[in-house]
Amino acid sequence: MSDNSKPFYQLTPDAVIDAVESLGYLSDGRILALNSYENRVYQVGLDEREPLIAKFYRPGRWTDAQILEEHQFCFELAEQELPVVAPLCNKQGDSLFHFGAYRFSLYPRRGGRAPELGDPDHLYRLGHTLGRIHLVGAMHPFKARPVLDIQSYGRDSIELIARDFIPSSLREAYTSLTADLLAGIEQCYRDAGNVRQIRVHGDCHGGNILWRDDLPNFVDFDDARMAPAIQDLWMLLTGDDRQQQQLQLSEVIEGYNEFADFDPRELHLVEALRTLRMLNYSAWLARRWEDPAFPHNFPWFNTERYWGEHVLQLREQLSALREPPLQLL
CATH class of the missing domain: 1.10.510.10 (Transferase(Phosphotransferase) domain 1)
Known part of the structure; x- marks a missing residue:
């Protein structure tokens, strides 16, 4: 295990909440780990607001430029009113954030069920x-x-x-x-x-x-x-x-x-x-x-x-x- 990747494996609930709150959100302390292995993805409860989805990127998988290309693709699709879940941006238009050793992005929570592929x-x-x-x-x-x-x-x-x-x-x-x-x-x-x-x-x-x-x-x-x-x-x-x-x-x-x-x-x-x-x-x-x-x-x-x-x-x-x-x- 490389030293560069250790913080990713040691990501704690407190670190997740601190990262989200570093962007100006106020968490209510509720956090739920979602089913993701390549990256780490959490639902984070907010005070008097709908929860957000926080995605922490695995070190070494994608460069910042590659992550931002993915985000830009999602933004292009959303601009065409396509039903995709695009990342959230801050007031400066940023969608990829850094907190200590971590890179992360935030998404709105979107509910739904799996499609019926036999239909x-x-x-x-x-x-x-x-x-x-x-x-x-x-x-x-x-x-x-x-x-x-x-x-x-x-x-x-x-x-x-x-x-x-x-x-x-x-x-x-x-x-x-x-x-x-x-x-x-x-x-x-x-x-x-x-x-x-x-x-x-x-x-x-x-x-x-x-x-x-x-x-x-x-x-x-x-x-x-x-x-x-x-x-x-x-x-x-x-x-x-x-x-x-x-x-x-x-x-x-x-x-x-x-x-x-x-x-x-x-x-x-x-x-x-x-x-x-x-x-x-x-x-x-x-x-x-x-x-x-x-x-x-x-x-x-x-x-x-x-x-x-x-x-x-x-x-x-x-x-x-x-x-x-x-x-x-």
């Missing part, structure tokens, strides 16, 4: 809203934030796991299997051709969408980066049945095309992006394993059983990579 109307509205988001996202690129690519999500993840985490009994199988997976991913990208990279949410699963007032409200743009539009669409598909996924996809794309033109070539990337997410997820857990919150909340990780199941899942995913892409109905 065609919800899927259509999700596609409709994402089409508007991507219309803004395509206006200009991120300059500081990275691109979702095979190197960072795939090769780098595999290298870390093979070197430091996979049990010796599975290393040969893992190395051979991941070489085949990389080849399959690269073929999917070749089949898709030169698709456009735009600013996307990046982690568009149901947990980052709050259904409220008959609209999807998008939260947590922490993983925003440059990627094909399909990155924000494929995670809305549920179940293993191909026909079901194609019906879901058609509802999403019908709504999406009301505002933005979806490029069908990107369908070649669905399983490639799913594979990269699986590889990156294991590497994310591995990279964070020195954070005491991770062994506590993910006790099943880095066990012989976990890695055996991971290899089996990757074998199944290799078969999915080799299937024809989904089609629009």
Whole structure:
């Protein structure tokens, strides 16, 4: 554990309240830790006001410039009256704040429930809203934030796991299997051709969408980066049945095309992006394993059983990579 990261792990309720009050708010002393591991996120009660959400950024993950690009993207979306939860600014227009060793931002509290991904109307509205988001996202690129690519999500993840985490009994199988997976991913990208990279949410699963007032409200743009539009669409598909996924996809794309033109070539990337997410997820857990919150909340990780199941899942995913892409109905 680096000295630079220790204060993040030792963040106390008093420090959270002091940081919020440093911006002129008066806390009522109530604080609730929310379900977040990459960063630390708290609901902080205020005296005679609605609670705020305080997000403390993990050291070393993003630079200030990268965080501010995420904020600016949210501001652009909010200016277009899109249902996103953007950070709050002080009177000087600042949205990223420093308190001692910590960097943090504040957000309004937004309630809601998860979308029903089996409901065609919800899927259509999700596609409709994402089409508007991507219309803004395509206006200009991120300059500081990275691109979702095979190197960072795939090769780098595999290298870390093979070197430091996979049990010796599975290393040969893992190395051979991941070489085949990389080849399959690269073929999917070749089949898709030169698709456009735009600013996307990046982690568009149901947990980052709050259904409220008959609209999807998008939260947590922490993983925003440059990627094909399909990155924000494929995670809305549920179940293993191909026909079901194609019906879901058609509802999403019908709504999406009301505002933005979806490029069908990107369908070649669905399983490639799913594979990269699986590889990156294991590497994310591995990279964070020195954070005491991770062994506590993910006790099943880095066990012989976990890695055996991971290899089996990757074998199944290799078969999915080799299937024809989904089609629009």
